[in-house]
Amino acid sequence: xxxxxxxxxxxxxxxxxxxxxxxxxxxxxxxxxxxxxxxxxxxxxxxxxxxxxxxxxxxxxxxxxxxxxxxxxxxxxxxxxxxxxxxxxxxxxxxxxxxxxxxxxxxxxxxxxxxxxxxxxxxxxxxxxxxxxxxxxxxxxxxxxxxxxxxxxxxxxxxxxxx
Numbered sequence: 001x002x003x004x005x006x007x008x009x010x011x012x013x014x015x016x017x018x019x020x021x022x023x024x025x026x027x028x029x030x031x032x033x034x035x036x037x038x039x040x041x042x043x044x045x046x047x048x049x050x051x052x053x054x055x056x057x058x059x060x061x062x063x064x065x066x067x068x069x070x071x072x073x074x075x076x077x078x079x080x081x082x083x084x085x086x087x088x089x090x091x092x093x094x095x096x097x098x099x100x101x102x103x104x105x106x107x108x109x110x111x112x113x114x115x116x117x118x119x120x121x122x123x124x125x126x127x128x129x130x131x132x133x134x135x136x137x138x139x140x141x142x143x144x145x146x147x148x149x150x151x152x153x154x155x156x157x158x159x160x161x162x163x
Contacts, residue, residue, distance in 0.1 A: 052154030053131035054124075060149070060156045064137070067104050067115045069097045076156045085162035107142040115139065129153070137161065 056075045063071030073093065082091040082099070091099045104115045122135040130152045138144040149159035 053126075053151040056151040056154050056156050057124075057131065057133050057149070060151075060159070061119060061133075065117045065119070067100075067117075069100050072096065072100070080156060081158055083158075083160035085160060107139045112141050130157075 059071055059075040063069065063073075063075070073096065076093055076096075078093060080093045080096075082096055083089070084091065084099070089099075107115045116139070118138050118140070120136040120138060122133060125132045125134075130150050132148070132150045134146070134148045136144065136146050143163050145161055145163035147159060147161035150157050
């Protein structure tokens with residue numbers, strides 16, 4: 001929806017921009033990541049603290065990209081909820097594999113290519129001990145949208161996505 005896109009652009013306008021170029025796949029364009037924080041200076045953050053939340057978000061994104069629910073379930077909390085905004089559906093960790101199977105099946109229906117999700121315009125914001133991520137998701141030939149999620153203590157705590 002437009003409100004999610006506006007929220008993302010607000011983050012961009014407020015951010016001290018840092019662009020990180022990385023390859024998701026060899027044939028994918030570079031990902032632009034904007035990073036800003038309200039956390040104390042890096043020297044005051046315990047070693048490994050920020051990295052564990054980044055690893056959780058990276059792993060979660062990898063699970064979505066490749067369609068592997070084992071990866072996704074492996075990096076979320078027991079109380080994790082995914083909100084699919086178009087249907088106003090809140091999906092628990094236990095129900096997530098069935099939801100995701102249906103999502104992938106729809107993406108591959110009618111002769112479309114094998115499922116692969118890519119991401120664009122990734123923005124990170126750290127507030128206290130929680131790392132937030134907002135970005136665009138794209139399944140070529142099927143659909144695209146935006147999402148917003150968060151990681152704390154090295155696990156993804158919630159996610160919401162829309163088309």
